[in-house]
Amino acid sequence: MQKRDGQNLHLFDEDSRAEVDDVFQLSKSLLLEYLQSLRSSKSLVSVRREVTKIKEQIRDSASRLRSNVQANDTLEFTTSHLDSEFEQVATSLTLERAMYYVERIIKSITEIRVNEVNDINLNRWKEYSDIRLDSLWNIDRRDDSGVHSAGYWGNFIPQIPNQMMRRYTKKGDWVLDTFSGSGTTLIEGQRLGRNTIGIELQAEIAERARRVVSLEPNIHDVMSEIVVGDSSAIDYSTLLQRYGRESVELIIMHPPYWDIIKFSDQPQDLSNAPTLEAFLETVVAVVDKARQVLERGRYLILVIGDKYAKGEWVPLGFRTMDEILQRDFTLKSIVVKNFEETAGKRQQRELWRYRALVGGFYIFKHEYIFIFKKR
DSSP states (O other), X not given: OOOTTOTTOOSSOHHXXXXXXXXXXXXXXXXXXXXXXXXXXXXXXXXXXXXXXXXXXXXXXXXXXXXXXXXXXXEEEEHHHHHHHXXXXXXXXXXXXXXXXXXXXXXXXXXXXXXXXXXXXXXXXXXXXTSOOSXXXXXXXXXXXXXXXXXXXXXXXXXXXXXXXXHHOOTTOEEEESSOTTTHHHHHHHHHTOEEEEEESOHHHHHHHHHHHHHSOOTTOOOXXXXXXXXXXXXXXXXXXXXXXXXXXXXXXXXXXXXXXXXXXOTTSGGGOSSHHHHHHHHHHHHHHHGGGEEEEEEEEEEEOOEEETTEEEOHHHHHHHHHHTXXXXXXXXXXXXXXXXXXXXXXXXXXXXXXXXXXXXXOOEEEEEEEEEO
16 A cells, blocks of 8 residues: 555556566656646655556556657657656655656756767766666677677677777767777667778678678668778878768777687788787787877777686786877776677686696686777
């Protein structure tokens, strides 16, 4: 039974909140009309009564709120977002607080507030629950939807470029991937409406990636191009001129983790670097070239892991981070991403446990995502 003081009141029961978080459309004008009525409530009892009416309209697919949706009068909401917003109104202990939450809902509908680098509407920030904001990412499995595939050694999970592009670009922005490999960044860019240019050293890998990317629906009609070349030697300014551009809004770098995986026999390939110093020198050359076309105040993302060799942990990630910090960048964040298995260790789990016990080391289950901002 509903308590008059508002305590223990749950407008939406636990079962309904546990359902799939559906996205549905509502009539903006009608929802504002209902909210205006809610705004004029003179008591908490009246507030709860109006909220119940709105809830019924939202839940009923045949209601005016759901069925009278016009092309220029449409709002999209997720079930969980509206559940949360209206429950806050209904469970408020004072009328003043309830009206505060009502005004916040109205503001989320009538105003869009974004920052300079992305499309996230900060007036509806609760709806972006799938955007990761913690520095530790536990990801059970890579996204294999659409044309994504784990068939290429060393490719990174699509969730990384997806999250980075959503946080640090807007629709229509340009993204440069200096080690495009199987085209993961380009596939995600195409899905998100970002123009993407990838650089790939091996012509056959580039051609294979082009075929895969072309199979992903390009619903936003953006440009996705893979260029064959050495990312440490390309003139990026000249490259961008082909597309009528002078700069990009984001750079993503996922280089080989030195010689852990041999990608080719080409001497320019980072996986063939003879020493750690040579590896770092080449990565720095890529950064020096690419940062010239990165807009000031925009971001460079480095995805990299460490390695273990000759009884010693080699901190590729932090060594590379230090080099980039000497090149007009500030460090915004370090994200640690776990991975349970790699293709090379999948069939050798017990062997690696034995080696770790013998060698006194720990088995790699993480890699780094360094987020740099250009000064």
